[in-house]
Amino acid sequence: MEVIHAAKAMLNEGSVEEKDEGNNPPGLLVYVDAKYNPVVATDEASVGEFLRNEQIPVVLLWLGAVLAARFPLLGAASPQPSSQCQRKCGSVDIPYPFGIVHSPDDDDGHCAMNGFGLTCNDTGIDDGGRHRPFYDDVEVVGVSLQQGQARMLNDIFYYCYNTTTREMDSSGSSFRWLDFAGTPFRFSDITNKFTVIGCETLAYINGHDGRNGDDGDYGGKYMSGCVAMCRGDDVRSTLSNGSCSGIGCCQTAIPGGLQYYHVEFDSAFNTTEIHNVSSCSYAVLMDSSNFTFSTTYVTSPAFTNNYGGQAPFVMDWSIGNETCDVARKKPGSYACVSDNSDCFNSLNGPGYICNCSKGFDGNPYLRDPEHGCKDIDECKLPQLYHCTNGGVCRNRLGGYDCPCKFRWKGDAKAGTCIDHFPLAAKVVVGTIVGILIMVIITFLVILHKEKKKMAEFFKKNGGPTLEKATSIKIFKTEDLKSFLKKNKLIGSGSFGKVYKGLLENKLVAIKKPINGSVRENEQFANEVIIQSQVIHKNIVRLIGCCPEVEAPLLVYEFISQDFGISRLLAIDKQHTASIIGDLNYMDPVYLQEGLLTEKSDVYSFGVVIVELISRRKAIHSDNNSLVKCFLEAHKEHMKATEFFDK
Structure with missing residues (x-):
């Protein structure tokens, strides 16, 4: 940030470096005196007077056109991004409305919404990937669309005793800052805490919410402090791992809406007297959710070493400065464009964020159905969407059902399905089911045997030969079974029985011979074929045959006078036995x-x-x-x- 570079030069050199960016107005310096009364300095002489009187510089801000041009406020949602936009930098995913651009002010490909452009810089560091995303000069390590947060890295400010100069040194100056004024970002008041580590340490945090007051100054000013001390001469004996309640470690919350903050160490509290045991004090606004105090943070450089000199912090972000109700009435700029998406008012300052509706997942800021909000198949994610203890998972649009299985009652999503079937009933049902299974198996075995037996009879009675004949019809057992009843019987004798039936709307006579009264195999088949071919007014015509039974059933046309017929004798035969x-x-x-x-x-x-x-x-x-x-x-x-x- 150009404004920060100007501030560094002024503080290091003890003078004001007036910076004019083209048509931008000159900078305006805001100072406070020792009693923290704000004083505005407009020229170098005034600044020098403050420096000579050892006043405490609090904040350097470039107002007007410089700030507006550097960080434009969101007024309307950008057009939908191109599919060619870069969506990953190193190991960090960059989802829209964020996007990789050549510079924060340049986005010809509409890869990011206004104010959400990141640059992908080559850090020259192989650990974690050489390329890493930055928002201006602040590294971004993660983006959450659902929570509306970006995770970034913040320099840890130190105040250490220099054994060479025998004076206290600070990290660059007596105070450090981060400035997000005019951007869609605000320091998270839920996740971040101002953290101070040391044994003789008093550090102040000053900030504001980035809003311009009537006098051109920023409103919503905030200031707080945190003291970390160690009791007694033996510093180590007073420290305790995991405890950050004022002894060696101090944490304090911040208010919501802050877009700017800076840190300042009180020089009256220093480590000159205890530098052999604890030579440095540290202060940083950081994500406190995973922070655990260690006594080595006070007695060694372990704190900065563990975090690589930069601690993670969380920024809340939002779209525009309007509520959801107002934004919905402006479809041209409304950002929640995906189907099945919802709008939520920001909980940290003005604006809103978009989320996929319940039961859907994806990017709510994209119209593309492939990358926008899509239905979640909860049944494929049992580790996230529970359906256990007897539940049956069924996915549906926007959710899933998980009823208890048959005979069970309760809530399967909560894992409370209970079997309400009594033990005695289970025994009875189990017995019945077992019997039924045995009956079915027995039936299938019998049916298999019957089919096998019918196949054997069919072959034995010349079925394959009969199938080749065109003058005889082959009947199946089930075709004739219904006629072989007592009420259909029309005659009987030593040869067998004759039944009356109706096949294909024609009356027929069905003869059931006594077992063993017919010839076997091809001889019987040939005799039947020959008989079916005999057409004479005094001979009953044979229509068909059923060879699937032991004694083949013969089907004749039905006539009122039906007398005996003999088969045609072969020339060399004098009699027949059948x-x-x-x-x-x-x-x-x-x-x-x-x-x-x-x-x-x-x-x-x-x-x-x-x-x-x-x-x-x-x-x-x-x-x-x-x-x-x-x-x-x-x-x-x-x-x-x-x-x-x-």
């Missing part, structure tokens, strides 16, 4: 001996003739058989005409 037919017309020789010949059909034909001349139905019965009556009449030499229909 037929398909009706007992009412079947040859008794076949019924007794199981042998079917061509004479068997002659017998069946004769039965039909008897039915025709007598108009009586042939019934297979031991006591009331049409054939039996005809034979007995013939045996008694009765005339056949007596059977004729009169």
Whole structure:
């Protein structure tokens, strides 16, 4: 900062160096006397008079155009940044509204909002990365969008006894300062504390809030002090690690809104008498959240060495100087442009900050949906969003649900889901479930065996051969199962049973042979195929077959007169051991001996003739058989005409 360099020159040389930046007005020096009454000095003679009278210089400020041009106030949000903007300097992320620029006043690429430009400087130090971000000449070590804070490094001011000159030396001058007046930054009054270390030490902190008063001076002035002492002759015996309550260490809070502060040591308190044990005093405004006092800070240079001569401090920042309610009415300058973002009034001075709405994460200052506020999948971050002890995590837009699992009650987010199912009920349910599982397993085993058995029957009964035939239809067991019931039975005999059914809107007769009454394998299949190809008005047509059962089911067209049919005999065969037919017309020789010949059909034909001349139905019965009556009449030499229909 140019104003700081001018102040250093004046203090070191004991004179005022009037600095004119082009059209900028000359500087205005503000001093206080020994009683801390403010006095304004406008020329070098007045300053010299103050120096000769050993007055205490408090603050050097450049007012007017110099300050306004150096740190412009935020009036409107900048245009959205270019995707080419640098977003990292060394190991530090630089999120918008911050941005890397060539100089704090130059931002042609809109990489930063007004007042948030940082430079990425080559420090020449390899530890932590050679390039590091700076806000003017103050190093920035971190930025938080959510908290609206920037973490920076502040020089530790010292006041030490010089054994060579036998006088007290200070770090550059008797007081040091940091000036953020006219910027969007204010010293955090929550995190920072004015910290003083020493055994004979009184240090003052002076500051203001950066607002101009009516007389051109800065208003909101503040001053405080902190005393660190050590009791007794033995300094070490009075110190205690971790304690910063006035013995060897002192801390005091600061008010909110401060943008400028400087430190001054009271020369009446010095280490001249105790320099062999404690030669230096230290003072700095620093982040106190991670500070722990060590007795070595008083008796050695450990304090400055541990922090590398610079202690971290926190600056609160905000957008503009308006409240959220006012800013929302100005969409052209309103900074919370991302969808699902909210505005919050600054808690440290005027202005506001933006945050993503609850359940969303990203940069609320960017319109780009890829980098703006996006929904958080809380279920993928169980370490941050709890859903434990029986909870079932379900993500939703802007949040997540975590109900307790079935039969449990409570709050899974708090980890208090409790199983309300009694032990006795668990035992009963467990037993029932176990039985059901056993039943299901048994059923599956049986079903598997049945399928395996059906496959074996299918192969045994010539199924593969039947599948190749076009004249016969292959039925599955489930196609015919519903017809194989007692109320569908239309006939039975030694060969098996016949059932009536309806397939494809056609009446059919389904024959279920007795096991072992049919031939096996390809011979049976070939006979069925041949029979299905026989078309004659006196022969019942075979429609299909079901070979998946032990005794294949045969499906015929249904007719009211259905008498016995014999299979076609091969030329070299005189009889067969297996037929398909009706007992009412079947040859008794076949019924007794199981042998079917061509004479068997002659017998069946004769039965039909008897039915025709007598108009009586042939019934297979031991006591009331049409054939039996005809034979007995013939045996008694009765005339056949007596059977004729009169």
